[in-house]
Amino acid sequence: MNPVQLNAISLRFRHIWYRNLITYRRIWRVNFLVPLLEPGFYILAFGLGFSGLINGVEYAGKHLVYTRFMAPALVATACMWNSFFETTYTSFVRMYYQKTFDGILATPISIEEIIIAEVVWAASKAAAAVALMLLVLMPLGYADFPRALMCIPLAFLGGIAFAAVGIFFTGVIPTIDMFNLPIFLFITPMFLFSGTFFPVAGIAKWAAIFPLIFPLYHLVELTRFFCLGFMESNPVFNLVYLLLFASVFGGLGLVFMKRRLIK
């Protein structure tokens, strides 16, 4: 039909990235407040509320205070929510209700570039959120300076992966309320079972494959490594998996978004 064209991809996508940055800056207070406050809330809740119930977690052969185990996962899940929401709900609104993409398609920018811009933007936003979270977590001792700064480029990579799967859903979903479906069936289980709130060692044998499929698990692992200095899995494998996941869904996203937008 209308295959994705590689020669339609250029750096012009940065103009749309910049457009998104401007709208982000217009409501920067909201955009900044959530990542700054969120880790505090969780750590207070789990640190104070949970410490009586759990006296620690066994992870990668070490004994960890629960909040130290969980804090890196907070960073990774924030990356996921930020980028996934951006290319699902927010991109859908821009595409369908605001007709922003229709307007852009009368300029020398291609559909491919619009989609890439949305994904790269979502990843940038996720990386910014993670940077803000580190501002809180590093002084509190939940992420070791300076190694934990690596979480920022990592969040960009993770953001690309989640934004890619998000834009794929945006390409196939008929109406905006149907995003509930991938969120309920994919994001929520991933959020709970990716070694986020408890180590994957606690998951039954038959279900142990799921964390390995979930990109969030790999992101959580790498984030933990950069925050704490140790991890239970192989970082090369985690990285390769995230890259593969991002490429596959990025490709599918391009195909389905193009099919949806071209009339």
Add this chain to the structure above:
Amino acid sequence: MNIIEANQVVKRYGAFTAVDGISFSIQSGEFFGLLGPNGAGKTSAIRMIYGFSPVTSGQMRVFGLDIAQDWRRIRSRLGVCQQENTLDPDLTVELNLLIYGRYFDKPKAQVRQRTEELLTFFALNNKRQAKVMELSGGLARRLQLARALIADPDLLILDEPTTGLDPQSRHQVWDRLLELKKGGLTMLLTTHYMDEAESLCDRLLIMDHGQIVTQGRPRGLITEHAAENVIEIEGPGPDLKTYIKENAIKHDDLGERIIIYTQADGRLAEEVRRKFCMGSCLFRTGNLEDVFLRLTGRELRE
């Protein structure tokens, strides 16, 4: 060289044919009209010109280039004012222009200067910080027109730019368009206002059901398909109908009303006035609306 050269262009959506083999050309500096009832295929045709929709078959050349290959070069020389409002609601009036100009890869300073010119040209200066959502229909339209001109296009495409505007705004838009025409800009306009097409367009085509019904200059089309002069007679009696039949007079019988098309010399008009205008008679010059209704029928569409 022709600015647009469409040759047997077809657009299908699945099994439905929206544009059914149209051929036309637009010359440099021309103000060209694309008319037709709702659903005729005007927007579909326009979307193929700027490469929003792929051409199903036939050839669409813009600036002598093929839209399928050279879409980027073509679009960088085009300004499009789309039928729907596609302004960016997240941005202010000013930013809508500044950011849109960047999509054309134009240098920042140039876009800034052009933005100032356009804000003045369309009298949007004191709305520059307003949110797009807060604009009235007329202001939003003007902004969309301004935005279409941000990259100094060689061809301006206008899909119903005056629909929904009050007479004041409409006249203001016409003035701007005429000024642009004086500057030598080539324009393609669709509209449902026949008076607008008649006064603005050098040449136009009328399409229906995806096909071209006729094309030519407005005055030429009026003399060919209607007449210089028109008489509308309310409640025609049987003697008028006999008279029309006996003299083989060009007319439309609408039941309660008969429309007679006469030539400029006025002898027929004089006779009708004497014999049949006891009741209500309207003498007026023929216009494009007569042509449009004669060629596309009077039934409702869609």
